[in-house]
Amino acid sequence: MLALASLMLGPVRLAPGEVFAALTGYGDDPVHSLIVREIRMPRMVLALAIGAMLGLAGAALQGLTRNPLAEPSLFGAPQSAAFAAVAMVSFLGVDILSFAVPVAGIAGAFASVLLLVLITGPGASMLVVILAGLAISSLAGALTALALNLAPNFYAALEIAFWLMGSLEDRSTRHLALALPFILVGGALLLGQRAAMRALTLGEDVAASLGVDVRLTRLAVIAGVALGVGAGVAVSGAIGFIGLVAPHLVRPLAGYDPARTMTLSMPAGAALLLAADCAVRLAPPSSDLKVGVITALVGAPFFLFLIARGKRLLAGDAA
């Protein structure tokens, strides 16, 4: 349903029949075919892939840290990806939709993971890793602000600011081709840790005594999040809240099983981002609303609602 809607909506509104015709190649209108296949299709697939990745990453991190507040930005990879991308635009004068931006973003995400692992060393406690991640994300945030500050001109600064809000507008199959492999590898890395996540519900010590290599799990999760979310951010800019909200949405459905929560968070995240992206296109074109703004606007109050409703359960969890 959402996928169909996302193919229908836009400056040129299409009827379901027209979308179908354009997709199957039997349409009489080459413009419609072009719009659906070249513009809306990649945008839809990107929304699905990035949304699924964000949801999965959030669920994996919440499982790993056993903290329901964890989200993909916890270890600073998305922020580092954003900084690297922004630096390209600001310092090197690269166009914001150019191919170099996502490449730099992915490199930035990688660099942040490397830094995190180098600083914390092997066998560091989760607390140390989280603190280091926090410091790295603050640093990346500050550097992004600096890049914005030093932008060559007003328009570049505005472009960067808009890009940072997160958007799937005007992304082509090339962007999709660049991000998708990383998202698939990152997603596979995370999904491979599902069994370990179950053992981790009993804490790191018991998980280790049950034969789980906790260090390897942690590394796989951090690397998977950096790869998948880093690539996503590099293409779409920062899209918040989906990684935080999607796992909470599906957790009761999964019976609080961390592995099932991870699996179900993928369709949930994909649907959330696609819905937000459709909502953006329903707004008048002149407003130029960004999808990242929508996810935060809808996500934050929704999260408050979840907290209010689940207060008792959360309190029981803490006890």
Place this chain on the structure above:
Amino acid sequence: MTAQGLALRDVAVRLAGRRVVHPVTADLGTAGLIALVGPNGAGKTTLLRAMAGLLPHTGAITMSGTPLAAMTPGARGRHIGYLPQGHLTHWPLPVRDIVGLGRFVHGAHDPRRLSAADRRIVDEAMDRTGLTPLADRPATTLSGGERARLALARIIAQQAPVILADEPDAALDPRYQIEVMSLLRSLAMQGTLVVAITHDLVHAAHFADQVMVMDAGYLIRTGVPAEVLEEALLKNTFGIAPRRPLDGDSLPWVLT
């Protein structure tokens, strides 16, 4: 000749450059309940965690001659079950799922899709710990005593020949303390080697086959409770003076 069961040879642990456990050599055997006692900071938990393979150490820990270090993490999990102190679970998973995680080391990674054999073992473990009526309750809603029994049920389902338990009787009321120790005692009678840290010397004397006493990182005494827990040791190691109960009850001492 290789020692049967669990054996420690010069096992020592350094944490942050400080030697927390000085070389320990001991044959713990294949079955029985061993109480590991000692003042706070004596190195009991550190030694237990090293035995569970959770801490780097020097020296050798062997299971029937095979060094733990040579085992895969999974094989170690089938040999040694570890019961940490305190916090049990972070998500409101049903009791049955937590007990089912005991089968993790036997390849059952999904507690909701257990084989018939695994499910029977889980059911037995819940039955033995009186958790069957609570099977579908979220673990986070259990009382302290119920949680202690849940932790025990999980480790019973794991079916490891060695159980290492860190203060399984801590923070429980007297009835549950006795219940937990009795359960460990019955596991020991059925051929499991149980090493349990406890601060309750009366329980150590009452339930354990052997007592190991640690002080300041050294294993200072090992033996049957009646011989080890004598007046001088209690005074020198624990700083307490024992008093014999007047009526010659089965509990050897009242501690004052």
